[in-house]
Amino acid sequence: MSLTADVVIIGAGTIGSSTAYHLARQGAGRVVVVEMGRAGSGTSSKSASMLSLQFGHDELMVRMAQRAYARYMQFEEEFGVPIDFRRTGLMVLATEASAAHLRRNAGLMQTLGIPTELLSPEEVKYRYPAIHTEDLELGTFGPDDGVLDAHMVVSGYVSKARELGAQVLEDVRATGIRMDGGRVAGVETTAGYIEAPLVVNAGGPWAIEIGRWVGLDLPILNSARSIVVTQPFPDIPSDWPFVEDVTVEWYCRPEGPGILMGMGAAPTDQTEIPFRREAMDDMFAAAIHRIPVLAKAGILTGWTGVRPMTLDDRPILGPVDGVQGLLLNCGWGGAGVMLSPVAGDLLARYVMTGEAAALEPFRLGRFAGVRTSDIHDLRILARTG
Numbered sequence: 001m002s003l004t005a006d007v008v009i010i011g012a013g014t015i016g017s018s019t020a021y022h023l024a025r026q027g028a029g030r031v032v033v034v035e036m037g038r039a040g041s042g043t044s045s046k047s048a049s050m051l052s053l054q055f056g057h058d059e060l061m062v063r064m065a066q067r068a069y070a071r072y073m074q075f076e077e078e079f080g081v082p083i084d085f086r087r088t089g090l091m092v093l094a095t096e097a098s099a100a101h102l103r104r105n106a107g108l109m110q111t112l113g114i115p116t117e118l119l120s121p122e123e124v125k126y127r128y129p130a131i132h133t134e135d136l137e138l139g140t141f142g143p144d145d146g147v148l149d150a151h152m153v154v155s156g157y158v159s160k161a162r163e164l165g166a167q168v169l170e171d172v173r174a175t176g177i178r179m180d181g182g183r184v185a186g187v188e189t190t191a192g193y194i195e196a197p198l199v200v201n202a203g204g205p206w207a208i209e210i211g212r213w214v215g216l217d218l219p220i221l222n223s224a225r226s227i228v229v230t231q232p233f234p235d236i237p238s239d240w241p242f243v244e245d246v247t248v249e250w251y252c253r254p255e256g257p258g259i260l261m262g263m264g265a266a267p268t269d270q271t272e273i274p275f276r277r278e279a280m281d282d283m284f285a286a287a288i289h290r291i292p293v294l295a296k297a298g299i300l301t302g303w304t305g306v307r308p309m310t311l312d313d314r315p316i317l318g319p320v321d322g323v324q325g326l327l328l329n330c331g332w333g334g335a336g337v338m339l340s341p342v343a344g345d346l347l348a349r350y351v352m353t354g355e356a357a358a359l360e361p362f363r364l365g366r367f368a369g370v371r372t373s374d375i376h377d378l379r380i381l382a383r384t385g
């Protein structure tokens with residue numbers, strides 16, 4: 001196979017497939033996506049599928065979440081596939097250690113018009129008696145947050161992108177980026193060479209490796225997080241919201257007849273990590289502390305995924321100084337599913353217009369001097385003061 005394209009996207013997760021759809025819709029010409037597995041099989045298949053307005057910690061990211069949320073509310077109309085959004089609400093719980101942060105965040109939400117209630121520990125207990133509230137300082141509740149089907153999201157982007165003429169090549173691995181002087185000439189793949197003046201790195205946790213092909217040390221920290229789904233668990237009713245204990249970064253929500261819970265932020269240099277039941281002690285300790293009845297829960301299944309984090313919890317988007325033709329759409333951390341409609345749109349608009357102002361807060365250059373190996377320590381420093 002030898003192809004010529006206007007844009008090649010490496011990776012068909014929520015971010016790459018959204019980028020492909022938006023480029024095709026905006027008339028970017030021949031758009032080719034190469035995906036080494038099946039579309040959506042990367043970290044996008046490992047998420048907790050949360051669509052949240054409360055997720056961001058700064059105004060820019062919250063506004064992005066509002067735009068993404070609005071797009072998701074129209075997703076079925078735009079893409080013709082159901083994404084099964086369930087408006088469960090999100091309750092965040094904080095002990096003294098993180099109450100000030102949570103209160104600030106709730107204030108930001110309210111200022112930006114996002115319905116957010118502040119709850120005392122007594123109110124939390126009244127609504128959800130199974131929750132241990134003695135050490136809590138504060139709760140917040142956002143009624144509009146909920147859960148969607150991330151597989152259907154990718155499927156919607158991919159099928160619409162194909163309808164609009166994009167090629168999404170599955171089971172094709174990119175193996176290198178060919179350069180001509182200081183600019184991108186094309187992508188080497190296991191199915192042959194694709195000549196293209198523009199290449200998008202949408203590799204999720206693999207973005208670091210793809211960056212190295214052109215000498216970039218992308219400041220992304222891959223961070224492992226596990227999800228456990230319990231056996232059917234009637235003690236927690238299926239109409240419970242998504243509950244997050246923000247102090248220990250543990251969360252849970254109903255999933256079918258069981259409970260899904262997530263936890264973990266361990267730096268890793270692996271991109272695929274086997275799930276180990278025996279390593280779930282911390283997760284169960286956090287679960288049992290916050291919702292003691294979970295001590296009776298048995299594990300049905302689980303998985304471990306990788307979140308590509310940045311230092312400021314904003315993604316890295318746009319061009320790269322010194323590597324002409326390379327575009328980044330990576331570092332989406334723990335929010336790449338929920339923010340994907342905006343992620344693809346922003347990059348496609350840049351390609352079509354060359355107008356970089358909207359990408360300014362996300363550009364790689366803001367991390368000048370930060371190396372991948374530094375981010376873990378710098379993130380800890382940022383949190384501890």
Ligand SMILES: Cc1cc2nc3c(=O)[nH]c(=O)nc-3n(C[C@H](O)[C@H](O)[C@H](O)COP(=O)(O)OP(=O)(O)OC[C@H]3O[C@@H](n4cnc5c(N)ncnc54)[C@H](O)[C@@H]3O)c2cc1C
Binds near residue numbers: 015202226305
């Ligand atoms: C446990 C967990 C829970 C999460 N919960 C949520 C949540 O509730 N809500 C939310 O919004 N986000 C959540 N996230 C984060 C979210 O999953 C990610 O931000 C998002 O999936 C990133 O999408 P992506 O397209 O950048 O990466 P990916 O989905 O990993 O896509 C990258 C793709 O690139 C492909 N690829 C890589 N290298 C190559 C190559 N050389 N050639 C060809 N293809 C290549 C991979 O196969 C992969 O499919 C969670 C993450 C984890 C791990």
